[in-house]
Amino acid sequence: MSATAVRRQFGDGPLARVAALVYTLLVVEFLLLVTTLPALVPLVLLEHDASNVPLATACALPLGPALSAALYAVWHRSADLTDLRPAAAFWRGYRANFRGVLLIWLPWLAFIGVVGVNLANFAAADVPGWWAVLLVVVAISGALWMANALVIASLFAFRGPDVARLASYFLVRARGVAVGNACLLVVAAGITVYVSDAVLALLASVLVLALVRNSRPMIAEVQEEFTA
Numbered sequence: 001m002s003a004t005a006v007r008r009q010f011g012d013g014p015l016a017r018v019a020a021l022v023y024t025l026l027v028v029e030f031l032l033l034v035t036t037l038p039a040l041v042p043l044v045l046l047e048h049d050a051s052n053v054p055l056a057t058a059c060a061l062p063l064g065p066a067l068s069a070a071l072y073a074v075w076h077r078s079a080d081l082t083d084l085r086p087a088a089a090f091w092r093g094y095r096a097n098f099r100g101v102l103l104i105w106l107p108w109l110a111f112i113g114v115v116g117v118n119l120a121n122f123a124a125a126d127v128p129g130w131w132a133v134l135l136v137v138v139a140i141s142g143a144l145w146m147a148n149a150l151v152i153a154s155l156f157a158f159r160g161p162d163v164a165r166l167a168s169y170f171l172v173r174a175r176g177v178a179v180g181n182a183c184l185l186v187v188a189a190g191i192t193v194y195v196s197d198a199v200l201a202l203l204a205s206v207l208v209l210a211l212v213r214n215s216r217p218m219i220a221e222v223q224e225e226f227t228a
Contacts, residue, residue, distance in 0.1 A: 020084055021209075024077045027086040028070050029205035035066040035094070036201075044197045053120050057113035064105030064150070069094035070208045071154040075219075093154060101153050103160040108146050115139045140185070145171055147181045151215045156222060166226065170218045180214035 033040065039059040046052045046059075072093025073086050119135050149167035152158065158166065171178055184207060191200045200207075 020078065023084055024074065024086040025205040025209060028073050028090060028208065029202070031073075031087060031090045032066050032070050032204050032208075033201065035069070036062050039063060040197075040201055044201070048193075051120075053116040054113060057109055057116065060109055061106070064101050064109070065094060065098045067204075067208065068097040068101040068150060068154040070205060071151060071212060072097065074205070074209050074212050075155055097154050100160060100163070101150070104146075104149050104153060104163055108142060108149075112139060112142060115142070140182070141171070143185055144178050144181050147184075147211060148177070148215070148218065151211065151219065152222060155219060156227065158226075166222065170221075174218045174221070177215055177218045181211065184210055184214065 039062045043056060043059045046056055069090045070093075073090040076089045076093075077086060078084055115135055115138060119132065119139070145167050148170050149163050152166050152170075153160075153163045156163075188200060188207060191203065
C-alpha cells in the first residue's frame with residue numbers, strides 16, 4: 001500500500017491533525033514528567049514560603065533541558081498519523097541540547113534565585129518600596145529573556161553567547177512575542193498561586209505548545225536572518 005493510501009486510510013483532515021497533536025502532547029507531557037520527576041516531587045511538596053526559595057531554585061535545575069527537549073519535539077512534530085515519533089524527537093532534542101541549554105539555564109536560575117530571595121526578605125531589608133518594583137521588573141524581564149533563549153537554544157545550533165545576544169535582541173525586535181510570552185507567564189503564575197504546582201506540571205506540554213506557536217515570528221526571523 002502506498003504512503004498516500006495509508007494516510008487516507010488513517011485520515012488527513014482536521015480531526016486527524018487534532019488527534020496527532022493530542023498524541024504528541026500526551027507523549028511529551030509524560031516524558032517531561034519522567035525527566036523532571038526528582039525535581040517536581042519536592043517542588044510540589046514545598047510550601048510557598050520565603051525560606052524555601054533557594055531549595056526551589058535548586059530543584060528547578062532539571063527543568064531547563066527537559067523544557068528544551070519538549071520545545072524541540074513539539075516544533076518537529078508531524079501532523080501525519082502514520083509518522084508520529086514524538087518520543088524519538090524528545091530524546092534527540094534532550095541529547096543534542098542538554099549542554100548548551102544548561103550553559104544559559106544555570107546562570108539565569110542563579111540570578112532568579114537571588115532576586116527571589118531578595119523579594120522574599122524585602123521587609124527585613126529596610127529599603128525603599130520602589131526597589132521591590134524594580135526587582136519585579138527585572139525578574140519579569142529575565143523570565144521573558146529566558147523564554148526567547150530556550151526557544152533559540154532548542155531549535156538552533158548557536159553558541160551560548162550568541163543565544164544570549166539573540167534572546168536580548170528579540171525582546172526589543174519581536175515585541176509581539178514578548179507580550180505573548182508575558183501572558184503565558186501570567187497564566188503559569190496564576191495556576192501556581194491559585195491552583196497548584198502539580199496542575200502547572202500537568203499542563204506543561206500545553207504551555208510549551210503555546211510558547212512555540214507564539215514564538216513563530218521570532219523563529220522565522222532567526223531562520224531567515226541568522227542561519228545559512
